[in-house]
Amino acid sequence: MTQAADEPALARAGLLVAGATVVVSLVSYAYGIVLAHGLPSAEYAVFASGQTLLLLAGTAASAAVPWALARAVKAHPAGTPQRRAAMAHALAVGVLGSVPAALVVAAVTAVYAPFPAVAAVAAAVVAIVLSGCAVGWLQGEQRFARLAALRVAEVVTRVGAGAAAIALGFGAAGALGAFVVGSVVLSVGGLVARAGGARAWADLSWRRGVVRDRAQWAETAGLSAVQALLGVVTAADIALAPVVAGTGPDTAAYQLAAALGRVPLFVAAALAVVAFPRLPNRAVTKEAVTKEMVSTYGWLALPATAVLVTAPPQVVSWLVPAHLAGATSLLPLTAVTGLGLGLMTLAATVLQAQGAYRKTVAALAVAAVLMAAGTAVGWHSWGIATGVCLAALVAAGVLITAARLPLPWASLVVALVAGVVLWQAARWAPAWMVATVLVGVVVLRGVRKPRQASAGPRLRVLHLGFEDPALPGSGGGAVRTHEMNRRLARNHDITVLTTRWPGCVDRVQDGVRYEHVGIGSGRTHLGRIAGYAVALPFVSRRHAADLVVEDFFAPVSSIGAPLWTGRPTLGVVQWLNAGEKSRQYRLPFFLVERAGVRTHRRLVAVSEGIARRLRAMNASAEVEVVANGVDAAAFEVTAPRGDDVVFVGRLEIAQKGLDLLLAAFAGQADRLPGDLVLAGTGPDERRLRAAAAEHGIERRVRFAGWVSGAAKYRLYAGARVVAVPSRFETFGMVALEAAACGSPVVAFDIDCLREVVPESAGVLVPAFDTAAYGRALADLATDQARVERLGSGGRHLARAYSWDRLAMDQDRVYRAAVRDWQER
Known part of the structure; x- marks a missing residue:
């Protein structure tokens, strides 16, 4: 099977198992909540601990039998001696291994549970281990659809049998005994069911000497040791809680919260089932499968964690019974714990596929010590949930390092969940912020593509330009995007992904293709930007590109494109105003901006002021200045000089x-x-009309609407003064265009505008001094000779900003970014 054919198969298998995982989790959740409401605290503690012990036994058995069998079934055709030998060995391990495992689990259960529960747990262990033959055969045959269906059937049967047993008065013992029924369904459905059943039954045989096959036992022993340790690491806190603290309400509350928070762990275990048989496959590299597995984990586990962490206590309290109300406050911490345990599971899976059993056992031993220490310290100081959570994060880091998982992704996850822990402890940020960041990471990491090398001297450039120049009210950023791209399109293939807006049409304009992406029709500014940011990582996958160019945009500047493009990525920075937007909207946009800037290796700033700020935020990035330009048509327009003060831009x-x-x-x-x-359109036109009336100048203020092209340049040329009263700017395109048209500019003395409004072309006023600004307007407007002198100086200044020359500079930066990527 080729890599191209195998990757879709893996994706489909992942979706099937993921869907089954969702169903199983929902059913198990509902079942656990019902039992928490229906059983007394002591009974529920027995059930929760016994269920976790069974999970531990099943985790170890899933490697001792299914994984080794799956590898052999995948490698050898049906009916061959090698496959029959593997099936015989799996049966032997199931029979011989289930009895001691059942005795160990029963001994632990006997410490706190009555005999019926002990017997039920022991019987369930035997049934779970023996069902491994069916699971392993289905994995090796890559019958993931059947496996997913049987997993769902198993949990539904188990829940139904458990509910019936409880209704008949068997309590926790009956609920635990239902695991036997579910395991039988899994075994029978896997080996005897109609599709493929004959082949499975033919492969299932016994041969003499199978118990003495050292080669088979070597692999099984390694997998079993690893999975046993992994089971201890991931389940010991729940299983041993009654042993340490008894079966009181506090223990049961922690067990309930921990069980609810284990969803990411279940996701990781399901992904390991799909990925493990494929990791040794040469047709698909280990690296590709590992990335696919980790990426899928991010897609599934991070949103689940975000929901659990940020769920309002009022909502959680609907699910948690009153006598276990303490589980509500513990759920955010146990959810993060589940995320860390899932990462450990993925890392252990990768190490096992490499045959590095000793290394895996050593790393898991360290993790077990850390978890034990966290449990003990937490129990006596911060609380067991906090102690276990912190230990899980550190232990996940140990396993990630040992397995060499994709470190940028893993490091980001660890950093994020550490932030969640701090949030839970200090309450420093609203819950929705945590959810937004976590879901954002899912989007960013889930859509990563393999690298694409340069196609040659003609580059395929994918430009993430948020604002369409055809959108009424678009600003200077859209002008720059188009003016640069229409010149670069002479030598490159340029596609711009831009926001949707009512009436937008995908088109090719001046050799540049514009494609509108987003969610909804983009009727509002917020809807356009939010829909664009969410859809962009997905849509960008459809486009082959040698270089991705990310335009920064308000309010967050960057959405960290280098994290999810998987290709050479260059940031073009016209916007760096998240700080101002944070103060305006009282939201922490500046944190997103700072993180986004730090993801880039190469950046283009439109001014020296922006470049200085970028270098301060990311000292390791290479920052070059390529200014905005001015259209040659601006120099050709003439108009009689009028008396008006003119503003052009977004209202x-x-x-x-x-x-x-x-x-x-x-x-x-x-x-x-x-x-x-006031020429332009924007969100504040109504407020501006009201403000003009309040100042008593409504008869002196004219709203000219949207102007562009030659009409805009004639408006500039006929102005007595062009006003640029911005509080902050990225470049000052209006000032430059006005200068090209021969009109002087009055602006506040702020960064960026100093570069395009020198003394020879205009007047700078102390920042935000409205009295001084008014005097500057009046002084200049009443001095005709000075108006003409500054207008002439502005034309001379603007001639240095040629779009053709600037496009050559940008082309050089593009090619350097691609070369740098190829040499890494």
Whole structure:
């Protein structure tokens, strides 16, 4: 089987097992909640501990029998001596291993449980171990659809039998005995069911000397040792809680919270079932399967953890019975614990596939010590949930390092869950923030693509440009995107993924393809941006590219494209205003911006001011300045000089400072010869009209609507003064265009504008001093000679900003980014 054919098969198998995992988890959750409500605390503690011991036994048995058998079944055709020998060995291990395992588990259970529960647990251990032959055969045959269906059938049967036993008065013992019934369904369905049953039955045989086959026992012993240790690491806290603390309400509350928080662990175990037989396969590299397994884990486990961590206590309290109410406050910590345990399981799976049993056992032994220490310390100080959670995170780091899982992903997960722990302890951030970050990581890591090398001198460039230049009200960023790309399209294939908006149409414009992506129709600004950010990682997978260019956009600047593109990625930074947006909306956008900047190795800034900030945030990144340009048509437009003060841009108060401009104009209205013209559209037009009325200048303020092209340049050229009252800017495109049209500019003295409004082209006023700004407008507007002198100086300045020259600089940066990627 080729790699191309095998990867979709793995993806389909992963979806099947994932779907079964979801169903099993939901049924088990519902069952556990019902028992928590229906059983007394002491009975529930017995059931929870016994169920965890069975999980531990099943985990060890899943390697002792199914994994070794699956590898042999996959390697040898049906009916061959090798496969029959493997089946015979699996049967022998099941028979010989189930009895001592049952005795050990029964001995532990006997410490705190009555005899009926002990007997039920022992019988269930035998049934679970023996069902391993069916599971291993299905894994090796890659019959994942049947395996998924049988897993669902097993849990449904077990729950039904358990509920019936409890209704008949058998209590916890009856619920534990139901595991026997479920395991029988799994065994019969796997080996005797109609599809493939004949082949499985033919393979199942006995041969003399099977017990003395040292080669088979060597692999089984290694897998069993690893899985036994893994079971101890992942289940000991629940299983031994009654031994340490008795069967009181506090113990039962912790067991309930821990069981609810184990969803990520169950996801990891299901993925290991799919991935383990494929890891040794040469047709698909171990690295590819490992990445697929870890990525799928992120898709499934992180959202589940986010939901559990951020679920409001009022919602959780609906599920938790009153006598176990303590489980509600413990659930966030136990969910993070489950995430760490799942990572350990994935790492152990990778190590076992490599045959590194000693290394795996050593790493798990360290993890077991850490978990024991965390349990003990937590029990006597912070609480067992906190102690176990911290221990699980550290132990996950040990296993991740030993297995060499994809470190950027794993490190990010560990950092995030550590943040969740801090949040739970200190309550420093709202719950929705944690959920947003965790789900964001799922999106980012789940869509990662393999690297693609350069196709040659003509690059395929995928530009993530959030704003379509055809969108009414689009700003200077969209102008830059198109002006650069239409020139670069002479030598490269350029596709721009941009936001949806009502009336948008995918098109090819000046050799550049525009494709609109997002969720919904994009009727609102927030809807456009949010839908774009969510859909972008998915849609970008459909496009082959030698280079991905990420335009930063408000309010978060970057969404960390290098983390999920898997290809050379360059950040083009026109926006670095998350700090201002954070103050405006009182949301921590600056944290996202900082993290996004640090994911990039190469960045392009449109000004020296932006470049300095980028270098301060990411000292390891290579930052180059490629400024915005001005259209040659701006120099050719002429118009008679008028008397008006003109503003061109988005009608937005927070950034563009239009409230400051209205106050400044009102203060000097009697000295200004013309009106104030506001050209553009935006979210604050209604507020601006109201503000003009409050200042008493509504008759002096004209709203000109959206202007573009030659009409915009004529408006600039006919202005007495062009006002740029921005509180912050990324470059100052309006100032540069006004200068090219021969009109002077009045602006606040802020970063970026200093570079395009020198003394020869305009006037800079102390930042946000509206009285000084009004005086500057009036002084300039009443001095015709100065207006013409500054206008001439502006034209000379603007000629240095040629789009053609700047596009050549950007082309050089693009090629350097691709070369740097190839040489890594």
